[in-house]
Amino acid sequence: MKVILTHEVSGLGTAGDVVDVKDGYARNFLFKRSLATPWTKGGQKQVDAIAKARASRAVKSLEEAQSIKGNLEADAVPVTAHAGSSGRLFGAVSTADIAAAVKENGGPDLDRRTIEVPTPIRQVGTHTAFVRLHPEVRATVALDVVAG
Structure with a gap:
């Protein structure tokens, strides 16, 4: 079809x-x-x-996407989520949460549909997510999930 x-x-x-x-x-x-x-x-x-x-x-040029990639990969992005005493989150960190955290951290305004999380984030700690900025550019973002 x-x-x-x-x-x-x-x-x-x-x-x-x-x-x-x-x-x-x-x-x-x-x-x-x-x-x-x-x-x-x-x-x-x-x-x-x-x-x-x-x-x-879309991001207009490859050079702009490369510069955004450099900014995203430079530092870990702190993400605050509700968690229990064992460090397990109530729910999971969504792509919308990640986009909002990047924006709050001074990064670009990302579309949540361009963010990929390989496995659901359900624990406090460090995790990774991938952002498709351009058909040829894919950024790896380090996430620091903290209880809040």
């Missing part, structure tokens, strides 16, 4: 891409989470609109 991605899906493509996926994956995952729409002949206008919006939001 051909679908038009409306958001970036890790391992599949970015917003505006037309990809071919299995029917069940499209119906049960992509459509339910509003990550894609079915491809139609008239869908090309939608693809063009998504590409235009993505271009306006």
